[in-house]
Amino acid sequence: WIRIGTFEFFARTKENSQKNLKQLADYVIKQSYPELENEDEKYEKMFYKLVDKTAELLALWQVYGFQHGVMNTDNFSMAGLTIDYGPYAFMDYFEKNAICNHTDVEGRYSYNNQPFVARWNLFVLINALKKICDEEKLENYMKFYLSIHKKIYLDMMNKRVGLDASKSGDANQFLIIELLGALEFSKMDYNVFFYRLTNLKSFNDLSSILDIAVFQDPLRKWFDSYKRACDEQNSSFESRFEIMKKVNPKYILKNYMLQEAIEKADEGDYTLVNELLKIAQNPFDEHEEFERFAQPTPMKFANIKLSCSS
Known part of the structure; x- marks a missing residue:
C-alpha cells in the first residue's frame, strides 16, 4: 500500500x-x-x-x-x-x-x-x-x-471483438477507434455490447445489439467494417466466440447494483452484498437469477457522478 x-x-x-x-x-x-x-x-x-x-x-x-x-x-x-x-x-x-x-x-x-x-x-x-x-x-x-x-490495449480490445491485432496492422487500430466512436454516438452500454457481441450468431440479425442502442446507425456502419475485418482474417463466429468468451464477462459490477446492495444492507439485509461478491468472483458464469444485472444500466442511473463521500 x-x-x-x-x-x-x-x-x-x-x-x-x-x-x-x-x-x-x-x-x-x-x-x-x-x-x-x-x-x-x-x-x-x-x-x-x-x-x-x-x-x-x-x-x-x-x-x-x-x-x-x-x-x-x-x-x-x-x-x-x-x-x-x-x-x-x-x-x-x-x-x-x-x-x-x-x-x-x-x-x-x-x-x-x-x-x-x-x-x-x-x-x-x-x-x-x-x-x-x-x-x-x-x-x-x-x-x-x-x-x-x-x-x-489494442491486443485486449481486439480480443474483445474476437480478432487478432497482429494480423491487420493499422487497419485493426482504426477498427477499434471506429468502434469507440460508434459506441459513443449510439449511447450503447459499453460492457453489455461486448457480451452480446460474443454471442452473436449472424450478421443478418443484429437486433440483440442494435435494440439496446439509443441510436442504431453508427453501429450499423461499424458492423460493415467489422465484417470486412472478420473476412480478412478468415474469422468465423465460432472462432471469435472462443476468443471472446474468455475476455467478455457477462457481469460487470456497476454503481447502481452496489447502491441497491448498500440500501438493503442499511436495512440489515446483506443477501445482495454476498450475491454480488459471488458475481464479482465469477463474472463469466450465468447467475440466471440475476439476469437483470446483465442488461444495460437503466438510463436514470447511467454515468452518474459521485463524490468522495458518496
Whole structure:
C-alpha cells in the first residue's frame, strides 16, 4: 500500500532524505519486487517494473471501462495495483470523456485522460527518486510507457471483438477507434455490447445489439467494417466466440447494483452484498437469477457522478 505520494513525502523532508528514500525503496522491493533485492541498480529496476505494470494496469482499466476518479499520486500504488478509489465507476454507456468524480470539473481524471495522468504521476516519482537513482535512465525508460500501454490495449480490445491485432496492422487500430466512436454516438452500454457481441450468431440479425442502442446507425456502419475485418482474417463466429468468451464477462459490477446492495444492507439485509461478491468472483458464469444485472444500466442511473463521500 505504499504510494508514489509516500516517496514524495520523504523526498521533501530536509533531514535524512536519501537514507529514508532508500529504506522505503528497499521495503517496496522486498514486498513487491523481491527478485530485485540483490540486483545492481535495483532502484532503477524497481521503477522500470512499475512503469510496465502501470502501462498494463491502465490499459486494462481502459479496456473494461473502469474510471478511478481520484488518480493523484497519494492514491497511486508502487505495486502497480488499483487502490484507494473513492468516486469510481465501471462505465455504463460509452463516453470517452466521462467523469465519475463530480468535483473533477476540469476532467483531469476523466476516462480518456487516465493513461496520461498515470504518466504524469510516474514523472513525479522520478523527481522523488532522483536522489537515489540515475534520473536520466528513469526518464529514458518513460519513453516506452505509452507504446507499452497502446500495445496491451489494442491486443485486449481486439480480443474483445474476437480478432487478432497482429494480423491487420493499422487497419485493426482504426477498427477499434471506429468502434469507440460508434459506441459513443449510439449511447450503447459499453460492457453489455461486448457480451452480446460474443454471442452473436449472424450478421443478418443484429437486433440483440442494435435494440439496446439509443441510436442504431453508427453501429450499423461499424458492423460493415467489422465484417470486412472478420473476412480478412478468415474469422468465423465460432472462432471469435472462443476468443471472446474468455475476455467478455457477462457481469460487470456497476454503481447502481452496489447502491441497491448498500440500501438493503442499511436495512440489515446483506443477501445482495454476498450475491454480488459471488458475481464479482465469477463474472463469466450465468447467475440466471440475476439476469437483470446483465442488461444495460437503466438510463436514470447511467454515468452518474459521485463524490468522495458518496
